[in-house]
Structure formats: C-alpha cells, structure tokens
Amino acid sequence: MSSLQVNKVLNNNVIIAEHPQHGEVVVIGKGIGFNRKTGQAIPLAEVEKMFILTKPEEQEQYKQLLPQVDEKLIEAVNEILLHADQTSSGALNEHVHIALTDHIAFAIKRMQQGIHIHNPFLYETKEMYPEEFRMAEFAVRLIHQKLGVDLGEEEAGFIALHIHGALTNQHISEVRKHSELISDLVHIVETEMEFRVPRDSLDYSRLITHLRFALERIRRGEAVEETDTLDALMQREYPDTYRLAQKLTGVMEERLGRPVYPAEVGYLTIHLQRLVHKKQGRAD
Secondary structure: OOEEEEEEEEEOOEEEEEEOOOEEEEEEOOOOOOOOOOOOEEEHHHOOEEEOOOOHHHHHHHHHHHHHOOHHHHHHHHHHHHHHHHHOOOOOOOOHHHHHHHHHHHHHHHHHOOOOOOOOOHHHHHHHOHHHHHHHHHHHHHHHHHHOOOOHHHHHHHHHHHHHHHHHOOOHHHHHHHHHHHHHHHHHHHHHHOOOOOOOOHHHHHHHHHHHHHHHHHHHOOOOOOOHHHHHHHHHHOHHHHHHHHHHHHHHHHHHOOOOOOHHHHHHHHHHHHHHHHHHHHHO
C-alpha cells in the first residue's frame, strides 16, 4: 500500500492519518491538509514528514495543542526538526514535536507581552552542546524569517536543551537540571576562588568540559581509575583547592543522588589548580 488514509485534518499543514503498519500517525507537509476529507487516501510521495506518537496521551496532547498555534509556527517547527534530523548524528525522539512547538509558542507569546526570561546557563549550554546550539540558532533565524519575531540568543539556549533532550532521549527537565547544576558548580568555583573565568576563554571551555564529563561519569556510574598516590599528593600540595574539589563533588553527589568515586576529587583538583595559576598570573 503506497498511501495513507485521512483520519482528521488538524490544519492546512497537519493531519492525523491511518498508516497500514503503524496505525495512527501525524503527517506534516505544506498544504497537505488543504481540502482533504476524512477517509481520503494520500499518496506517500506527498508526505514530507511523518511521525508516530505511540502513546495515546501524546496524540491527544498534540491534537489539543495545534488549534492554539499559528500554522506558520507549525511549518517552522517542522523545518527546524527536519534540519536537526539531517544535521545531527542521532535520531530525534518524536516527542520533541509537542515539546518544542509548545515551548516556542509560549516564548513568542511572552515576547509579545514584553516578558523576558533570563537564561542563567546560556554559556554552559553553548559549551556543552555546540551542535545543538547551532541547530537552535538556525531555529531562531527561521522563526524570525517566518513569523517576524526575534527570540534572541538566550532563547536559542533553551531550544538547544530541547534538541539535546530529543537526541539523547532525556526529558527536558533532566537536561535543564544538568545545565543548571554545571552553572551552579561554576558559580561555586568563581565565588570560592574570587576569580571570574572569562566566558570566551579556553580555561572556561576546559572547566565546563571537565565538569560535564565528570557528571556524565557519575550519572552512568562509571568509576575513574583510583590513584591513592595522586589523591594524597593533591591533598598535601594544594589543600585549599582540594577542599574546593571536595565541595564540588559533594554538590554533585547530593544533586544527582549518586555516589562520586573519590578519585574524581583528585582529578578535579588538578584542573582547578590550573585556574589558580591563571588567577595568580593575572594578579602578578
């Protein structure tokens, strides 16, 4: 069978259709719903994008969401996700259609009402997820072009988190929690060291990368190689930096709800000590 059957037209660009293998699917394509009737067959060749919402509650959420959203936005989100799909190394979780459409619609509404939400972990997001951030910048440009609304760089940071969540099958709340934690850890480092790491510096990039990989190891329960000698040396040679590393790993442990292997403290101390040298170099 090379066609789908229309179950319900949601708008000019989106329909719910019956697929011979997958059952009910959401079909997106420019003008695909125009003048379509229930029960009508649609050749698969006309389908730009089709996705399957296997959970009935997700299908229902999408059906409820679409009538509230500008059709130009539906078209833009479809283009954004097609671009993300084509340029990313992994597959997108289909739930992102609902989450991202809802998020961007709300962001546009906020902007029109003059409500600005500051993104406190924009720099961390750019460093941690550069691929996703480039996709998000494309999204912001496209929305500006199609809807005449410039959401700006801070909103690109939030969109990047949605895309990252879709690529890694993580819920957006988990991704945001992760970015927030890294932002908080950087704040602790800068407060304790009384030194602001320049956001465009290699030092900042290294710090974010180290914290990110440490969090990923902890989340996955991976052990880093135990080096008692290194640990003892760090504790003896750099007691203040070692205490800061202990404080950071304590926060990680508490927020992630997972144990942190002691060797992480030694490795983190080495990294932080580089920042101490950098600070001292600036003070000289």
